[in-house]
Amino acid sequence: MAAVESTKQVSALGRALLSVLxxxxxTGYELSRAMSNSTDYFWxxxxxxxxxxxxxxxxAGLVRHTDIAAAGPRQSKRYAVTxxxxxxxxxxxxxxxxxxxxxDPVILRAHALWLLPPDEALEVLAxxxxxxxxxxxxxxxxxxxxxxxxxxxxxxxxxxxxxxxxRAGIEFHQGRLRWCRDxxxxxQQEDG
Amino acid sequence: MAAVESTKQVSALGRALLSVLxxxxxTGYELSRAMSNSTDYFWxxxxxxxxxxxxxxxxAGLVRHTDIAAAGPRQSKRYAVTxxxxxxxxxxxxxxxxxxxxxDPVILRAHALWLLPPDEALEVLAxxxxxxxxxxxxxxxxxxxxxxxxxxxxxxxxxxxxxxxxRAGIEFHQGRLRWCRDxxxxxQQEDG
DNA sequence: TCCAGCATGTAACCCGTTACATGATTAG
DNA sequence: CTAATCATGTAACGGGTTACATGCTGGA
Numbered sequence: 001m002a003a004v005e006s007t008k009q010v011s012a013l014g015r016a017l018l019s020v021l022x023x024x025x026x027t028g029y030e031l032s033r034a035m036s037n038s039t040d041y042f043w044x045x046x047x048x049x050x051x052x053x054x055x056x057x058x059x060a061g062l063v064r065h066t067d068i069a070a071a072g073p074r075q076s077k078r079y080a081v082t083x084x085x086x087x088x089x090x091x092x093x094x095x096x097x098x099x100x101x102x103x104d105p106v107i108l109r110a111h112a113l114w115l116l117p118p119d120e121a122l123e124v125l126a127x128x129x130x131x132x133x134x135x136x137x138x139x140x141x142x143x144x145x146x147x148x149x150x151x152x153x154x155x156x157x158x159x160x161x162x163x164x165x166x167r168a169g170i171e172f173h174q175g176r177l178r179w180c181r182d183x184x185x186x187x188q189q190e191d192g
Numbered sequence: 193m194a195a196v197e198s199t200k201q202v203s204a205l206g207r208a209l210l211s212v213l214x215x216x217x218x219t220g221y222e223l224s225r226a227m228s229n230s231t232d233y234f235w236x237x238x239x240x241x242x243x244x245x246x247x248x249x250x251x252a253g254l255v256r257h258t259d260i261a262a263a264g265p266r267q268s269k270r271y272a273v274t275x276x277x278x279x280x281x282x283x284x285x286x287x288x289x290x291x292x293x294x295x296d297p298v299i300l301r302a303h304a305l306w307l308l309p310p311d312e313a314l315e316v317l318a319x320x321x322x323x324x325x326x327x328x329x330x331x332x333x334x335x336x337x338x339x340x341x342x343x344x345x346x347x348x349x350x351x352x353x354x355x356x357x358x359r360a361g362i363e364f365h366q367g368r369l370r371w372c373r374d375x376x377x378x379x380q381q382e383d384g
Numbered sequence: 385t386c387c388a389g390c391a392t393g394t395a396a397c398c399c400g401t402t403a404c405a406t407g408a409t410t411a412g
Numbered sequence: 413c414t415a416a417t418c419a420t421g422t423a424a425c426g427g428g429t430t431a432c433a434t435g436c437t438g439g440a
Contacts, residue, residue: 112285
C-alpha cells in the first residue's frame with residue numbers, strides 16, 4: 001500500500017518553508033526570523049502565518065517535528081522535511097512556472113506621475129532612486145560574502161540558491177535605476 | 193463649513209482606480225476590462241473587486257457617477273473623479289513611497305534550484321527566460337506605439353504615465369534576462 | 385526594575401480570487 | 413438556437429497583516 005500522497009496543493013508559503021527546511025532543520029521561530037524581514041530578497045512571512053503553515057505541512061506529512069528544550073516557557077519544535085516533503089519540492093520544481101502578478105506601488109506612482117509638475121515628479125523619482133540604491137549596496141554586500149565563501153559556485157550547494165536570489169535582487173534594482181534615469185531624462189527634456 | 197475630507201485611507205486599488213479616472217471618465221466595466229489582464233504592466237483587479245471599491249470611493253466622496261443607458265439589462269454608471277478625489281491622488285503622490293514586498297514565484301524556484309541536477313536547472317531557467325522574452329516583445333511594441341504617437345514625450349500628458357509604466361516593465365524583464373544569463377553561466381561552469 | 389529576546393500560538397480584519405447570478409443584444 | 417459580449421452585483425474562501433496573549437531568562 002502506497003502512502004496517501006498529499007492530494008491537497010501546497011501553498012506558495014508552504015513551498016518557501018519546505019525550500020528552507022531542505023537546507024537545514026529549523027524551529028518556527030528561526031524560520032520567522034529568517035523570513036520576517038525581506039532583506040534577503042527571497043520570501044516574507046510573519047510568525048503567525050508560519051506557525052499555522054508548519055502545522056498544515058505536518059498534517060500533510062511533508063515535515064515532522066521533534067520537541068527540544070527552549071529558553072522560553074514553551075517547548076521548541078525543531079522541524080525537518082520528510083522524504084515526501086522533499087519529493088513534493090522536486091515535483092514542484094519540475095512543473096510549469098506559475099504566472100506572477102506584481103502590484104508594485106512604484107508603478108502606481110509612475111502611472112499618475114503626469115499629474116505632478118515636472119520638478120515635483122523629479123523629487124518623487126529621486127526618492128525611488130535612493131531606495132533602490134540602498135537595496136543595491138545591501139545585496140551587493142551579500143553577494144560579496146557568498147562569493148568570498150566560495151560555496152555559491154557549486155550548483156548543488158544551498159548557497160547557490162542564496163546567490164541566485166540575491167543576484168535577482170541586484171538585477172532588479174539595477175533595472176529600476178536605469179528606469180529612473182530614463183524617466184528623469186524625459187522629464188528634464190520637458191523642464192529644460 | 194469645510195466638507196469632511198475622507199478620514200479613511202484610500203487602498204492601493206482605490207488609488208489605481210482614481211489614477212485611471214483622472215485620465216478619463218469610465219464605467220466599472222471599462223475599468224475592469226482595462227485592469228483584469230495584467231498585460232499593460234500597471235495594476236490588476238477583477239470586476240468583483242472594482243465594483244466594490246468604486247462604491248467605497250463614492251461614499252468617501254472621491255468619485256461620483258451618472259447613470260447612462262447601457263446595452264445590458266442594468267443601467268451603466270459612468271464614474272468621474274471629484275475635486276476631492278484629484279486632491280487625494282496629488283496628496284498621495286507627495287507622500288513617502290510605501291515599502292513593497294514582492295513574492296515572486298521565480299525567486300522561490302531560484303532559491304530551491306540547487307536541489308535539481310544542473311541540466312534540469314537549466315531547463316527551468318529556459319522556461320523563465322522564454323516568458324520574459326515574450327513579455328519584452330509585447331511591452332516593446334506598446335512603447336513603440338506610444339512613441340509613434342508622440343504625446344508620451346509630454347510630461348503632463350496621461351500617455352507619459354503609460355510610457356513610464358511600460359518602460360518599467362521593459363527594464364524589469366531586461367534585468368530578468370540578464371539574471372538568467374548569469375545563473376546559466378554558473379550552472380554551465382559546473383556542467384562543462 | 386524594566387526591557388529585550390526567546391518561542392509559541394489565536395483572532396480579527398483586509399485584500400484578492402473564484403464562482404454564482406441576472407438578463408439584454410448581437411453575431412454566427 | 414447558441415454563444416459571446418455587455419454590465420452589473422454578491423458570496424465564499426484563502427492568504428497576509430496586525431494585534432492580543434503567555435511566560436521565562438539575561439542584561440542595563
